Amino acid sequence: MVNLQIFGNRGKGFMSLVRSVALFSIIVVLCGLSIRSRFLVAHVLEQAQERNGVTCETLKVRMRDGIMLTTDVYFPKESGRHPVILLRTPYGLRLGQGCFAEGLGEGMAFWAENGYVAVSQDTRGTFRSEGVFNPIFQEQNDGYDAVEWAGTQEWSNGKVAMTGSSYMGVTQWQAAIMAPPHLVAIAPGQTATDYHDHWTYVNGVFDLWFGQSWPLAFFAPDMHRRELIANGSTLESARKASEAYLSAGKTRISREWIHKVPPVEFDGFRELAPYYYEWLDHPTYDDYWAQVDVETKWDQITVPALVTGAWGDLFHIGTIRAFHGMREQGGSVSAREGTRLVMTGGGGHGRQGVMGFGETGNFDLRSLALRFYDHHLKGSNNNNFDEVPRVQTFVQVPPDEGVMGSGFWLSGNHYPPSDIKKVRFHLSSGGSANTRWGDGVLSETMQSAGLDDRYTYDPTDPVPALGGGSCCLTLGFYFRTGTQDQSTLELRNDILVYTSKKLEEDLVITGSVFANFWASSTGRDTDFTVKVVDVHPDGFSRNILDRVVRARFRLGSKLAPSLIEPGKPYEYRLDLGYASTVLPAGHRLRVDISSSKFPHFVRNTNTGGDFASESKFNLVTQTIHHNEEFPSFVELSVARNMKVTTE
Numbered sequence: 053m054v055n056l057q058i059f060g061n062r063g064k065g066f067m068s069l070v071r072s073v074a075l076f077s078i079i080v081v082l083c084g085l086s087i088r089s090r091f092l093v094a095h096v097l098e099q100a101q102e103r104n105g106v107t108c109e110t111l112k113v114r115m116r117d118g119i120m121l122t123t124d125v126y127f128p129k130e131s132g133r134h135p136v137i138l139l140r141t142p143y144g145l146r147l148g149q150g151c152f153a154e155g156l157g158e159g160m161a162f163w164a165e166n167g168y169v170a171v172s173q174d175t176r177g178t179f180r181s182e183g184v185f186n187p188i189f190q191e192q193n194d195g196y197d198a199v200e201w202a203g204t205q206e207w208s209n210g211k212v213a214m215t216g217s218s219y220m221g222v223t224q225w226q227a228a229i230m231a232p233p234h235l236v237a238i239a240p241g242q243t244a245t246d247y248h249d250h251w252t253y254v255n256g257v258f259d260l261w262f263g264q265s266w267p268l269a270f271f272a273p274d275m276h277r278r279e280l281i282a283n284g285s286t287l288e289s290a291r292k293a294s295e296a297y298l299s300a301g302k303t304r305i306s307r308e309w310i311h312k313v314p315p316v317e318f319d320g321f322r323e324l325a326p327y328y329y330e331w332l333d334h335p336t337y338d339d340y341w342a343q344v345d346v347e348t349k350w351d352q353i354t355v356p357a358l359v360t361g362a363w364g365d366l367f368h369i370g371t372i373r374a375f376h377g378m379r380e381q382g383g384s385v386s387a388r389e390g391t392r393l394v395m396t397g398g399g400g401h402g403r404q405g406v407m408g409f410g411e412t413g414n415f416d417l418r419s420l421a422l423r424f425y426d427h428h429l430k431g432s433n434n435n436n437f438d439e440v441p442r443v444q445t446f447v448q449v450p451p452d453e454g455v456m457g458s459g460f461w462l463s464g465n466h467y468p469p470s471d472i473k474k475v476r477f478h479l480s481s482g483g484s485a486n487t488r489w490g491d492g493v494l495s496e497t498m499q500s501a502g503l504d505d506r507y508t509y510d511p512t513d514p515v516p517a518l519g520g521g522s523c524c525l526t527l528g529f530y531f532r533t534g535t536q537d538q539s540t541l542e543l544r545n546d547i548l549v550y551t552s553k554k555l556e557e558d559l560v561i562t563g564s565v566f567a568n569f570w571a572s573s574t575g576r577d578t579d580f581t582v583k584v585v586d587v588h589p590d591g592f593s594r595n596i597l598d599r600v601v602r603a604r605f606r607l608g609s610k611l612a613p614s615l616i617e618p619g620k621p622y623e624y625r626l627d628l629g630y631a632s633t634v635l636p637a638g639h640r641l642r643v644d645i646s647s648s649k650f651p652h653f654v655r656n657t658n659t660g661g662d663f664a665s666e667s668k669f670n671l672v673t674q675t676i677h678h679n680e681e682f683p684s685f686v687e688l689s690v691a692r693n694m695k696v697t698t699e
Contacts, residue, residue: 101151105129106164108151113173115197122180123173123198124151125207126164133209135236135429136202137163139172139216140195140223142187144179145274145294163215166422167430171202175223178274185271186327188222188247188344195227203234210234211429215421217241217360218367218401218523225374228357229349231383237390237428239358239421242400244370245377248341249609251367252331255626256605256613257579258663260654261531262366262523264309264318267325269524273298275324302525310651316664332664337610347373350381356390358424360417363448364534365400366521369629375443375467390428393467394420395632397446397459398534402521405534407594409448410458443467447562448633453590462632468563471692475559476685477641479550479569479678481505488542488593492550494641498683505676507546507646509578511655511669514648515544519595522652531651538585538593542644548676551587552641559635563689565597565628567643570682572621575672576660577604581649582626584686585642586635593642597628600653604660615660621677643686647674 100109107127112120128134139160141149148155149172156172163170176194177185195214203212212234214224221243228238244250252259277294281287304320312318321328334340342348357378361371375393382388394417397409420440427437441463450457462469477494479485483503485492492505519536526533542549567582583598604613606624616622635641648655654663658670678684 103152103161104165106161108157108161108164110151113198113201115176115194119176119183120181121173121176121183121194121198123171124149124157124160126151126160126170126172127207128164128167128169130167133207134167134169135211135213135425136169136171136208137425138198138202138212138214139170139220140175140191140198140214140227141172141216141220142175142178142185143219143270144174145277146270149174149179162418163422163425168425169202169207171198173198178271185275187219187271188226188251191223191226192230192344195223196230196232199227199232199235203232208234211236213237213239213425213429215239218243222247225346225353226344228353228355229346231352231354235355237355237357237425239360239424240374241360241417242362242365242367242371244367245346245374246341246370247344248334248337250370253335253609254600254653255609256335256602257600257656258315258332258335258654259652260310260315260650261517261525261652263328263331264305264321265525266523267321267328268298268301268305272301272321272324305525306651313669314663314665314667315654335663336613347377350377351383353378353382354384354387356382356386356392356428358392358394358421360394360396362396362398362400363446363630363632364398364402364405364521366402366523368395368400368521369627371395372467372630379442391442392424392440393443393445395445395467397448400521401523402533403526405519405532405536407450407455407457407535407592409446409450410456415444415446441465445562445632447560449636450586450588450594450633450639452588452636452638453592455592462562468630468689469691472563472689473692475688475690477552477643477688479643479676479684479686481548481550481678485548485550485676486545487547488539488549488551488642490549492548494550494552494643494686498680498685499678500680502679504678505548507548507674509546509573509647509658509672509674511648511657511671513546514650514655515547515581515646516541517649517652520598520652535594538583538595538644539591542593544646546646548645550643550645555635555637555639555641557637559639559641559688560691561596561631561633561635561688562691563630565631565689566687567599567626567628567685568623568687569626569645569684570621570623570677572619572675572677573603573616573658573672574618575603575658575670576615576618577602577656578616578658578672578674579603579647579653579656580624580626580674581644581646582628582686583644584628584631585644586633587640587642589638596631596633598644598649599626599628600649601626602656621675621682623682641686645676 160170174181176183221240224238224240273294277290280290378391426432442465478498480499480502481492485505522533586594658672
């Protein structure tokens, strides 16, 4: 039974409308009238609203199991059948869902102004929709049902596309792998495709900050509000209570929650976000994660995708892999040949940070998306979409001093460009690479002489997270995101720092970046972090890429974990992701190695036990080897003879 209080007090007229629609539904069933779609609109929740010729009404749409999802439908000025653009979101409470609401609502009206029926739906268990929220895992069947409902209404011409970024990208990929017949195209932005390795965990390391701040920022307050309403609270009092919950949570997450040892004893989400504990229960890649892993199902997706992302975004690896997966393994010619990639200058999850790259980093994604939809849903050949390059990527150009850089765009049919070479910078030192004042060196030639480097990793005093992609709250100095100056952090003795001489010519990195290193530890398990840094002439240390690997997952996050033998050197090949940036002449390349990035990632206890239930911390000594027997280096994808221009 729908609790109408969730939708506010609409007065006697509203209740009369609901009773009338319900009565009509009963009459339809009793009379055995033919209903074209097996999905039934059960309630009209709001009278139609109009703005700039666009009309919007709010409906409840039934899923296959009877759960009703609140859905805003925006109709263009022209009557008749139209193609449909569908957005499915769990963020209605925070991002302004509802007819013409500031935020997502205003964005959906744009599509209706351009000749589409725009459909925006609250996902199961969020904001105005019924059900219990189970992120990611609920979106296959619900996505299929939503697409098929939209494709079979009297106002639809049978062609449906999907839109949205971040989790709204998840709802697209999960629907697409189910291949609903009426789905024609998708446009996922800034999102992942492997929800074990690039969402909840990273190379076996639990993303603690994302795991706690994502539910806190959006879903736990929403659930708190919903429970209060179900127990008789007014809409307004429940809303205020949810805001108070979020405010208190922002204080507690940084002071208490992230520091809870063992992690499983944190109980703040037991009632409001129980799926958090499912994530902790599945640290390895198993059937739980495999069922939603898009990267094993590219051949099931038969529609083209406009894939968009941003350098430095938390999910940029998933963005690039999505483009490669669709282009190489998509389930139809249209999927393979029609997929496009756009990577903008920066930002995304974690924002830009303290350094900008000029207006050239901006890109009118909505205009490109409109051309994409017009081409695939309206058959518009006069917009010349076929001439749009398969790949458009922004190349960041940092300044020599200050924090305002610039950049330029590259376009082509491949990412990375075909004309690249792999360049290795080898690690070496005299045995004292600790801190940026140490003797760690990066060079293109391997040094035959040199000593191993050591540092102590103390989980009770972890290296603070600073810079890079993250979500969903940024609180305090220790976790500023985006581009940040690493030079102060590089004074810690538990960070090994390797720096090249000044570059004699521009180094244009465009493609994958790997760290290949040999390491040993006195523990049975531990973590290693690697960060690639651009040192500017004025001393600013700009983070480009960084990633973490858990020793037991050194062979790959999808393979069975294997503990290490204390003191034995092991080889690690760490995929740091992708970059598109220039290191101008006069800059220096730097690599930082350590064992923690807290509170972004959960701390490794070094015991070899289960991270979620282990409460004991061990102090360990880490050794990085770099010689002819154990070569350690960073491998860059470098453009050949590229002329750097910022015009």
